[in-house]
Amino acid sequence: MHGSIFVFLKRYIESTYDYSTWVKLMESTGIDRISYQMQEMYPTRELTQIIGAVSSLSGNQAHEVQEQFGAFLVPDLLMIYKKYVLPEWTTYDLLLHAESNMHGAVRSQDTRTTPPILSVNKVSSRLLVIDYHSRRRMASVGIGIVKGIAAYFNESDKVTVSSITSPDAERVQLRVEFGE
Ligand code: HEM
Structure with missing residues:
Protein backbone atom coordinates (compact mmCIF):
# COMPACT_ATOMS: atom_id res chain seq x y z
CA MET A 1 0.00 0.00 0.00
CA GLN A 61 -14.48 -2.00 16.56
CA ALA A 62 -11.90 -2.20 13.77
CA HIS A 63 -14.48 -1.34 11.11
CA GLU A 64 -15.42 1.82 13.08
CA VAL A 65 -11.75 2.83 13.24
CA GLN A 66 -11.40 2.15 9.48
CA GLU A 67 -14.41 4.35 8.84
CA GLN A 68 -13.14 7.23 11.00
CA PHE A 69 -9.75 6.99 9.33
CA GLY A 70 -11.37 7.01 5.86
CA ALA A 71 -13.24 10.23 6.66
CA PHE A 72 -10.07 11.80 8.07
CA LEU A 73 -8.12 10.95 4.87
CA VAL A 74 -10.26 12.94 2.48
CA PRO A 75 -8.96 16.54 2.85
CA ASP A 76 -5.35 15.29 2.50
CA LEU A 77 -6.17 13.02 -0.47
CA LEU A 78 -8.04 15.82 -2.21
CA MET A 79 -5.16 18.18 -1.59
CA ILE A 80 -2.86 15.81 -3.49
CA TYR A 81 -5.31 14.96 -6.28
CA LYS A 82 -7.17 18.28 -6.56
CA LYS A 83 -6.27 18.77 -10.20
CA TYR A 84 -8.59 15.83 -10.97
CA VAL A 85 -11.55 17.53 -9.26
CA LEU A 86 -13.56 20.02 -11.32
CA PRO A 87 -14.66 23.16 -9.44
CA GLU A 88 -18.37 22.59 -10.14
CA TRP A 89 -18.41 19.05 -8.74
CA THR A 90 -20.42 17.92 -5.72
CA THR A 91 -20.23 14.66 -3.74
CA TYR A 92 -22.30 12.91 -6.44
CA ASP A 93 -19.96 13.94 -9.28
CA LEU A 94 -16.79 13.13 -7.38
CA LEU A 95 -18.06 9.65 -6.53
CA LEU A 96 -19.04 9.07 -10.17
CA HIS A 97 -15.45 9.90 -11.18
CA ALA A 98 -13.65 8.31 -8.20
CA GLU A 99 -12.58 5.24 -10.19
CA SER A 100 -11.80 6.81 -13.57
CA ASN A 101 -10.18 10.03 -12.32
CA MET A 102 -8.88 9.40 -8.81
CA HIS A 103 -7.94 5.74 -8.58
CA GLY A 104 -7.02 5.91 -12.29
CA ALA A 105 -4.55 8.71 -11.51
CA VAL A 106 -3.22 6.83 -8.48
CA ARG A 107 -2.50 3.75 -10.63
CA SER A 108 -0.89 5.65 -13.51
CA GLN A 109 1.25 7.90 -11.27
CA ASP A 110 2.66 4.92 -9.40
CA THR A 111 2.33 1.50 -10.96
CA ARG A 112 3.17 -0.18 -7.65
CA THR A 113 -0.22 0.88 -6.24
CA THR A 114 -3.34 -1.25 -6.36
CA PRO A 115 -6.30 0.85 -5.21
CA PRO A 116 -9.58 -1.06 -4.99
CA ILE A 117 -11.65 -1.38 -8.13
CA LEU A 118 -14.78 0.72 -7.74
CA SER A 119 -17.68 0.28 -10.12
CA VAL A 120 -19.94 3.26 -9.53
CA ASN A 121 -23.48 2.69 -10.81
CA LYS A 122 -25.80 5.61 -11.37
CA VAL A 123 -29.18 4.22 -10.33
CA SER A 124 -30.86 7.66 -10.31
CA SER A 125 -30.02 11.29 -9.60
CA ARG A 126 -30.53 10.45 -5.91
CA LEU A 127 -28.88 7.04 -5.68
CA LEU A 128 -25.44 5.61 -6.47
CA VAL A 129 -24.44 2.00 -5.85
CA ILE A 130 -20.69 1.44 -5.54
CA ASP A 131 -19.32 -2.06 -6.10
CA TYR A 132 -16.04 -2.31 -4.20
CA HIS A 133 -13.56 -5.07 -4.99
CA SER A 134 -10.25 -5.52 -3.16
CA ARG A 135 -8.45 -8.40 -1.51
CA ARG A 136 -7.60 -6.03 1.33
CA ARG A 137 -11.22 -6.10 2.57
CA MET A 138 -11.24 -2.45 3.63
CA ALA A 139 -14.66 -1.31 2.42
CA SER A 140 -15.23 0.39 5.79
CA VAL A 141 -12.41 2.79 4.87
CA GLY A 142 -14.44 3.43 1.70
CA ILE A 143 -17.58 4.19 3.75
CA GLY A 144 -15.52 6.73 5.70
CA ILE A 145 -14.12 8.21 2.48
CA VAL A 146 -17.66 8.72 1.14
CA LYS A 147 -18.63 10.46 4.42
CA GLY A 148 -15.44 12.54 4.26
CA ILE A 149 -16.22 13.60 0.67
CA ALA A 150 -19.75 14.65 1.74
CA ALA A 151 -18.24 16.68 4.62
CA TYR A 152 -15.72 18.24 2.22
CA PHE A 153 -18.60 19.52 0.04
CA ASN A 154 -20.72 20.52 3.09
CA GLU A 155 -23.29 17.88 2.14
CA SER A 156 -23.12 15.65 5.23
CA ASP A 157 -26.76 16.38 6.09
CA LYS A 158 -28.06 15.07 2.76
CA VAL A 159 -25.70 12.19 1.93
CA THR A 160 -26.29 8.79 3.53
CA VAL A 161 -23.97 5.83 2.94
CA SER A 162 -24.59 2.27 4.01
CA SER A 163 -23.30 -1.16 3.17
CA ILE A 164 -25.78 -3.42 1.36
CA THR A 165 -23.56 -6.48 1.86
CA SER A 166 -21.09 -7.43 4.63
CA PRO A 167 -18.41 -4.69 4.73
CA ASP A 168 -15.69 -7.20 5.64
CA ALA A 169 -15.78 -9.04 2.30
CA GLU A 170 -13.59 -8.67 -0.81
CA ARG A 171 -16.65 -7.63 -2.80
CA VAL A 172 -18.97 -5.13 -1.11
CA GLN A 173 -21.89 -3.07 -2.36
CA LEU A 174 -22.26 0.42 -0.92
CA ARG A 175 -25.47 2.42 -1.24
CA VAL A 176 -25.13 6.21 -1.36
CA GLU A 177 -28.38 8.16 -1.12
CA PHE A 178 -28.78 11.88 -1.75
CA GLY A 179 -31.62 13.64 0.08
CA GLU A 180 -33.05 17.13 -0.38
C1 HEM B 1 -11.45 11.26 -3.21
C2 HEM B 1 -10.92 10.62 -4.19
C3 HEM B 1 -10.02 9.42 -3.92
C4 HEM B 1 -8.66 9.39 -3.92
C5 HEM B 1 -7.72 10.53 -4.25
C6 HEM B 1 -8.26 8.04 -3.55
C7 HEM B 1 -6.95 7.60 -3.45
C8 HEM B 1 -6.55 6.38 -2.94
C9 HEM B 1 -5.16 5.94 -2.75
C10 HEM B 1 -3.92 6.76 -3.07
C11 HEM B 1 -5.20 4.70 -2.22
C12 HEM B 1 -3.97 3.80 -1.89
C13 HEM B 1 -3.84 2.78 -2.99
C14 HEM B 1 -2.66 1.83 -2.89
O1 HEM B 1 -1.67 2.11 -2.20
O2 HEM B 1 -2.69 0.77 -3.56
C15 HEM B 1 -6.60 4.37 -2.03
C16 HEM B 1 -7.05 3.24 -1.44
C17 HEM B 1 -8.37 3.02 -1.12
N1 HEM B 1 -9.47 3.69 -1.65
FE1 HEM B 1 -9.42 5.40 -2.65
N2 HEM B 1 -9.38 7.28 -3.33
C18 HEM B 1 -10.48 8.10 -3.56
C19 HEM B 1 -11.81 7.75 -3.49
C20 HEM B 1 -12.26 6.58 -2.96
C21 HEM B 1 -13.66 6.27 -2.79
C22 HEM B 1 -14.86 7.13 -3.21
C23 HEM B 1 -13.70 5.08 -2.17
C24 HEM B 1 -15.00 4.43 -1.81
C25 HEM B 1 -15.29 3.19 -1.81
C26 HEM B 1 -12.32 4.63 -1.97
C27 HEM B 1 -11.91 3.49 -1.34
C28 HEM B 1 -10.60 3.14 -1.08
C29 HEM B 1 -10.22 2.08 -0.16
C30 HEM B 1 -11.18 1.25 0.67
C31 HEM B 1 -8.82 2.00 -0.18
C32 HEM B 1 -7.90 1.07 0.66
C33 HEM B 1 -7.25 -0.03 -0.11
C34 HEM B 1 -8.15 -1.17 -0.52
O3 HEM B 1 -9.28 -1.31 -0.01
O4 HEM B 1 -7.71 -1.99 -1.37
N3 HEM B 1 -11.47 5.56 -2.49
N4 HEM B 1 -7.39 5.41 -2.50
Whole structure:
Protein backbone atom coordinates (compact mmCIF):
# COMPACT_ATOMS: atom_id res chain seq x y z
CA MET A 1 0.00 0.00 0.00
CA HIS A 2 1.15 3.49 -0.86
CA GLY A 3 3.12 5.35 1.83
CA SER A 4 0.76 8.34 1.73
CA ILE A 5 -1.97 6.25 3.36
CA PHE A 6 0.42 5.38 6.25
CA VAL A 7 1.56 8.99 6.61
CA PHE A 8 -2.12 10.00 6.93
CA LEU A 9 -2.81 7.14 9.38
CA LYS A 10 -0.04 8.48 11.63
CA ARG A 11 -1.53 11.96 11.28
CA TYR A 12 -4.99 10.57 12.17
CA ILE A 13 -3.64 8.93 15.35
CA GLU A 14 -1.66 12.03 16.37
CA SER A 15 -4.66 14.29 15.84
CA THR A 16 -7.16 11.97 17.58
CA TYR A 17 -4.76 11.06 20.44
CA ASP A 18 -1.17 12.34 20.46
CA TYR A 19 2.34 11.50 19.31
CA SER A 20 3.13 9.37 22.36
CA THR A 21 0.04 7.23 21.59
CA TRP A 22 1.44 6.65 18.10
CA VAL A 23 4.77 5.53 19.59
CA LYS A 24 3.01 3.20 22.05
CA LEU A 25 0.78 1.76 19.31
CA MET A 26 3.77 1.04 17.11
CA GLU A 27 5.53 -0.67 20.01
CA SER A 28 2.45 -2.78 20.73
CA THR A 29 2.28 -3.99 17.12
CA GLY A 30 5.97 -4.92 17.04
CA ILE A 31 6.40 -3.05 13.72
CA ASP A 32 10.01 -1.97 13.60
CA ARG A 33 9.69 1.64 12.40
CA ILE A 34 8.51 4.93 13.82
CA SER A 35 7.45 6.73 10.66
CA TYR A 36 6.49 6.18 7.02
CA GLN A 37 7.61 7.93 3.83
CA MET A 38 5.21 9.38 1.26
CA GLN A 39 6.80 7.75 -1.79
CA GLU A 40 7.51 4.28 -0.37
CA MET A 41 5.29 1.19 -0.41
CA TYR A 42 4.51 -0.77 2.77
CA PRO A 43 2.74 -4.05 3.56
CA THR A 44 -1.04 -3.67 4.00
CA ARG A 45 -0.60 -6.00 7.00
CA GLU A 46 1.00 -3.10 8.91
CA LEU A 47 -2.05 -0.91 8.30
CA THR A 48 -4.33 -3.69 9.58
CA GLN A 49 -2.11 -4.19 12.65
CA ILE A 50 -2.08 -0.48 13.51
CA ILE A 51 -5.86 -0.19 13.05
CA GLY A 52 -6.25 -3.29 15.27
CA ALA A 53 -4.12 -1.63 17.94
CA VAL A 54 -6.23 1.58 17.76
CA SER A 55 -9.32 -0.60 18.11
CA SER A 56 -7.96 -2.25 21.29
CA LEU A 57 -6.93 1.12 22.71
CA SER A 58 -10.22 2.90 21.99
CA GLY A 59 -12.66 0.02 22.45
CA ASN A 60 -14.12 0.86 19.01
CA GLN A 61 -14.48 -2.00 16.56
CA ALA A 62 -11.90 -2.20 13.77
CA HIS A 63 -14.48 -1.34 11.11
CA GLU A 64 -15.42 1.82 13.08
CA VAL A 65 -11.75 2.83 13.24
CA GLN A 66 -11.40 2.15 9.48
CA GLU A 67 -14.41 4.35 8.84
CA GLN A 68 -13.14 7.23 11.00
CA PHE A 69 -9.75 6.99 9.33
CA GLY A 70 -11.37 7.01 5.86
CA ALA A 71 -13.24 10.23 6.66
CA PHE A 72 -10.07 11.80 8.07
CA LEU A 73 -8.12 10.95 4.87
CA VAL A 74 -10.26 12.94 2.48
CA PRO A 75 -8.96 16.54 2.85
CA ASP A 76 -5.35 15.29 2.50
CA LEU A 77 -6.17 13.02 -0.47
CA LEU A 78 -8.04 15.82 -2.21
CA MET A 79 -5.16 18.18 -1.59
CA ILE A 80 -2.86 15.81 -3.49
CA TYR A 81 -5.31 14.96 -6.28
CA LYS A 82 -7.17 18.28 -6.56
CA LYS A 83 -6.27 18.77 -10.20
CA TYR A 84 -8.59 15.83 -10.97
CA VAL A 85 -11.55 17.53 -9.26
CA LEU A 86 -13.56 20.02 -11.32
CA PRO A 87 -14.66 23.16 -9.44
CA GLU A 88 -18.37 22.59 -10.14
CA TRP A 89 -18.41 19.05 -8.74
CA THR A 90 -20.42 17.92 -5.72
CA THR A 91 -20.23 14.66 -3.74
CA TYR A 92 -22.30 12.91 -6.44
CA ASP A 93 -19.96 13.94 -9.28
CA LEU A 94 -16.79 13.13 -7.38
CA LEU A 95 -18.06 9.65 -6.53
CA LEU A 96 -19.04 9.07 -10.17
CA HIS A 97 -15.45 9.90 -11.18
CA ALA A 98 -13.65 8.31 -8.20
CA GLU A 99 -12.58 5.24 -10.19
CA SER A 100 -11.80 6.81 -13.57
CA ASN A 101 -10.18 10.03 -12.32
CA MET A 102 -8.88 9.40 -8.81
CA HIS A 103 -7.94 5.74 -8.58
CA GLY A 104 -7.02 5.91 -12.29
CA ALA A 105 -4.55 8.71 -11.51
CA VAL A 106 -3.22 6.83 -8.48
CA ARG A 107 -2.50 3.75 -10.63
CA SER A 108 -0.89 5.65 -13.51
CA GLN A 109 1.25 7.90 -11.27
CA ASP A 110 2.66 4.92 -9.40
CA THR A 111 2.33 1.50 -10.96
CA ARG A 112 3.17 -0.18 -7.65
CA THR A 113 -0.22 0.88 -6.24
CA THR A 114 -3.34 -1.25 -6.36
CA PRO A 115 -6.30 0.85 -5.21
CA PRO A 116 -9.58 -1.06 -4.99
CA ILE A 117 -11.65 -1.38 -8.13
CA LEU A 118 -14.78 0.72 -7.74
CA SER A 119 -17.68 0.28 -10.12
CA VAL A 120 -19.94 3.26 -9.53
CA ASN A 121 -23.48 2.69 -10.81
CA LYS A 122 -25.80 5.61 -11.37
CA VAL A 123 -29.18 4.22 -10.33
CA SER A 124 -30.86 7.66 -10.31
CA SER A 125 -30.02 11.29 -9.60
CA ARG A 126 -30.53 10.45 -5.91
CA LEU A 127 -28.88 7.04 -5.68
CA LEU A 128 -25.44 5.61 -6.47
CA VAL A 129 -24.44 2.00 -5.85
CA ILE A 130 -20.69 1.44 -5.54
CA ASP A 131 -19.32 -2.06 -6.10
CA TYR A 132 -16.04 -2.31 -4.20
CA HIS A 133 -13.56 -5.07 -4.99
CA SER A 134 -10.25 -5.52 -3.16
CA ARG A 135 -8.45 -8.40 -1.51
CA ARG A 136 -7.60 -6.03 1.33
CA ARG A 137 -11.22 -6.10 2.57
CA MET A 138 -11.24 -2.45 3.63
CA ALA A 139 -14.66 -1.31 2.42
CA SER A 140 -15.23 0.39 5.79
CA VAL A 141 -12.41 2.79 4.87
CA GLY A 142 -14.44 3.43 1.70
CA ILE A 143 -17.58 4.19 3.75
CA GLY A 144 -15.52 6.73 5.70
CA ILE A 145 -14.12 8.21 2.48
CA VAL A 146 -17.66 8.72 1.14
CA LYS A 147 -18.63 10.46 4.42
CA GLY A 148 -15.44 12.54 4.26
CA ILE A 149 -16.22 13.60 0.67
CA ALA A 150 -19.75 14.65 1.74
CA ALA A 151 -18.24 16.68 4.62
CA TYR A 152 -15.72 18.24 2.22
CA PHE A 153 -18.60 19.52 0.04
CA ASN A 154 -20.72 20.52 3.09
CA GLU A 155 -23.29 17.88 2.14
CA SER A 156 -23.12 15.65 5.23
CA ASP A 157 -26.76 16.38 6.09
CA LYS A 158 -28.06 15.07 2.76
CA VAL A 159 -25.70 12.19 1.93
CA THR A 160 -26.29 8.79 3.53
CA VAL A 161 -23.97 5.83 2.94
CA SER A 162 -24.59 2.27 4.01
CA SER A 163 -23.30 -1.16 3.17
CA ILE A 164 -25.78 -3.42 1.36
CA THR A 165 -23.56 -6.48 1.86
CA SER A 166 -21.09 -7.43 4.63
CA PRO A 167 -18.41 -4.69 4.73
CA ASP A 168 -15.69 -7.20 5.64
CA ALA A 169 -15.78 -9.04 2.30
CA GLU A 170 -13.59 -8.67 -0.81
CA ARG A 171 -16.65 -7.63 -2.80
CA VAL A 172 -18.97 -5.13 -1.11
CA GLN A 173 -21.89 -3.07 -2.36
CA LEU A 174 -22.26 0.42 -0.92
CA ARG A 175 -25.47 2.42 -1.24
CA VAL A 176 -25.13 6.21 -1.36
CA GLU A 177 -28.38 8.16 -1.12
CA PHE A 178 -28.78 11.88 -1.75
CA GLY A 179 -31.62 13.64 0.08
CA GLU A 180 -33.05 17.13 -0.38
C1 HEM B 1 -11.45 11.26 -3.21
C2 HEM B 1 -10.92 10.62 -4.19
C3 HEM B 1 -10.02 9.42 -3.92
C4 HEM B 1 -8.66 9.39 -3.92
C5 HEM B 1 -7.72 10.53 -4.25
C6 HEM B 1 -8.26 8.04 -3.55
C7 HEM B 1 -6.95 7.60 -3.45
C8 HEM B 1 -6.55 6.38 -2.94
C9 HEM B 1 -5.16 5.94 -2.75
C10 HEM B 1 -3.92 6.76 -3.07
C11 HEM B 1 -5.20 4.70 -2.22
C12 HEM B 1 -3.97 3.80 -1.89
C13 HEM B 1 -3.84 2.78 -2.99
C14 HEM B 1 -2.66 1.83 -2.89
O1 HEM B 1 -1.67 2.11 -2.20
O2 HEM B 1 -2.69 0.77 -3.56
C15 HEM B 1 -6.60 4.37 -2.03
C16 HEM B 1 -7.05 3.24 -1.44
C17 HEM B 1 -8.37 3.02 -1.12
N1 HEM B 1 -9.47 3.69 -1.65
FE1 HEM B 1 -9.42 5.40 -2.65
N2 HEM B 1 -9.38 7.28 -3.33
C18 HEM B 1 -10.48 8.10 -3.56
C19 HEM B 1 -11.81 7.75 -3.49
C20 HEM B 1 -12.26 6.58 -2.96
C21 HEM B 1 -13.66 6.27 -2.79
C22 HEM B 1 -14.86 7.13 -3.21
C23 HEM B 1 -13.70 5.08 -2.17
C24 HEM B 1 -15.00 4.43 -1.81
C25 HEM B 1 -15.29 3.19 -1.81
C26 HEM B 1 -12.32 4.63 -1.97
C27 HEM B 1 -11.91 3.49 -1.34
C28 HEM B 1 -10.60 3.14 -1.08
C29 HEM B 1 -10.22 2.08 -0.16
C30 HEM B 1 -11.18 1.25 0.67
C31 HEM B 1 -8.82 2.00 -0.18
C32 HEM B 1 -7.90 1.07 0.66
C33 HEM B 1 -7.25 -0.03 -0.11
C34 HEM B 1 -8.15 -1.17 -0.52
O3 HEM B 1 -9.28 -1.31 -0.01
O4 HEM B 1 -7.71 -1.99 -1.37
N3 HEM B 1 -11.47 5.56 -2.49
N4 HEM B 1 -7.39 5.41 -2.50
